Amino acid sequence: MASHLRTELVLEALDMALRQRCPLDVIHHSDHGCQYTAIAFGKRCAEAGVRPSMGSVGDCYDNALCESFFATLECELLDRRTFRSRVEARRSVFEYIEGWYNTHRRHSALDYNSPIEYERRIAVVCA
Numbered sequence: 001m002a003s004h005l006r007t008e009l010v011l012e013a014l015d016m017a018l019r020q021r022c023p024l025d026v027i028h029h030s031d032h033g034c035q036y037t038a039i040a041f042g043k044r045c046a047e048a049g050v051r052p053s054m055g056s057v058g059d060c061y062d063n064a065l066c067e068s069f070f071a072t073l074e075c076e077l078l079d080r081r082t083f084r085s086r087v088e089a090r091r092s093v094f095e096y097i098e099g100w101y102n103t104h105r106r107h108s109a110l111d112y113n114s115p116i117e118y119e120r121r122i123a124v125v126c127a
Contacts (some may be wrong), residue, residue, distance in 0.1 A: 001090045007038040018048055021119070029053045029063060065109070072101075077117070 002009050003114045014028070028050050030036040036054065045052045055063055083089035102115045110118040 001086075001093060005033065005035055007035045007040050010035045010041055011044055013052070014044060014048070023050070025049070026052045027053045029066070031055070031057070031063065032057060040057075040101070069101075072105075073097075 010081075017023070030052070033053055042052060046058065058118070073093070079094060081092065083092065083108075085100060104114055106112045106114055107118075113121060119126060
């Protein structure tokens with residue numbers, strides 16, 4: 001979470017995901033935001049073996065999984081709280097994602113497993 005949408009933000013997020021998950025043969029789907037169309041982002045994806053993907057402009061259906069996540073975050077956390085500071089909001093979002101959503105919340109798209117259970121089941125292991 002940051003107060004800007006510059007390219008370095010998505011580069012840091014991509015690098016963090018690569019370190020933590022060590023994905024193989026993955027697609028990074030995004031909208032047409034300037035941070036995702038930046039040469040630096042495309043170069044980093046190529047270096048990491050990540051295939052960037054962007055849907056057509058104005059089409060919400062190709063990004064349905066991401067939209068579903070943000071709707072869930074809004075409904076289950078953000079609409080229920082008022083945060084006194086950016087730090088408090090950041091901490092709460094982190095706790096929700098890492099402490100609940102990824103570890104306990106079951107998803108129909110993952111055969112009713114949590115994301116962590118699903119990754120363990122398919123044996124995604126960092127080298």
